Amino acid sequence: MDDVPPRQPARTPPGRDGRGRMAADEAYARLRDDIVKGRLMPNERLVEVDLAAALGVGRTAVRTVLARLExxxxxxxxPNRGARVRMVTEAEALEITQARAALEALAARHAALHATPAxxxxxxETLAQMSVSLKAGDLLAYSDGNARLHAKIIEASRHQTAARLIAGLKAQMVRFQYRTVLVPGRSARSFAEHTRIVDAIATADADAAEAAMRYHLSHVADTLREMTSARAPHRTPVPDLVHF
Known part of the structure; x- marks a missing residue:
């Protein structure tokens, strides 16, 4: 029988280990993204062997990834049941909203001091797009603009610690099952509140920017509190995310 020549090892793609599998940090990023974007639902079990196969890493790497996400x-x-996607309760959602309010008010203050003309x-421009969406009754597009505006304010603040803490809180809230913007009348009030925030940032008025953001986010917390306290078993829950 002819000798079979040894197979040459496959070239390892960038970012992968010697076996051609995804590195642990890439596996972490993928699994986190699946959770944050709702592809994995709250309370869904995370089975190590299934995750290892799906992510292309060993079970040791999966345990490391799960520990980071925990x-x-x-x-x-x-214990004895394994890992699952954490479900944010209504009480936790309100607490997270209140914590974000303090941090985003700080970010608005710093944005007024550091935002560039661009x-x-x-x-x-984002406010203008939000106005168009509001007039068209497209509240989901309005909510997306809302998220972009808050992200830009945080970016303009140059406050890395606040930005990091806000990002962690947002990751927990993003799967919560209500949209305050869908509450009747809330979107119009929200737009006026956002306009005051941007006006204060544009004029470099740090006190006014912080106060306007606190005012806005206190109303978000109030709306969320009213929504959760008014829920009854026969009511149909408002779907999807909470956006500020």
Whole structure:
């Protein structure tokens, strides 16, 4: 029998280990994204062997990934039951909203001090797009613009600690099942509140920007509190995310 020549090892793609499998940090990023974007649902079990096959890593790497996500509050691990996607309760959602309010008010203050003309122009343009969406009754597009505006304010603040903490809180909230913007009348009030925030940032009025953001986010918390307290078993829950 002819000798079979040894097979040459496959070239390892960038970012992968020697076996051609996804590196642990890439596996972490993929699984986190699946949780944050709702592809994995709250309370869904995270089975190590299934995750290892889906992510292309060993079970040791999967355990490391799950431990990182547990530290972020996205995963819970129960003895003898394994890991699952953490469900944010209504009480937690309100607490997270209140914590974000303090941090985003700080970010608005710093944005008023540090925002560039280009960043202010982006905020103005985003407000204009939100206005168009509001007039068209497209509340989901309005909510997307809302998220872009808050992200730009945080970016313009140059406050890395606030930005990091806000990102962690957002990751926990993004799967919550209500949209305050869908509450009747809330979107019009929200637009006026956002306009005051941007006006204060544009004029470099740090006190006014912080106050306007606190005012806005206190109304978000109030709306969320009213929504959760008014829920009854026969009511149909408002779907999807909470956006500020």
């Amino acid at each position: 530290q972020e509050g996205l995963v819970v691990h129960e 960043e202010v122009a982006f905020m103005r």
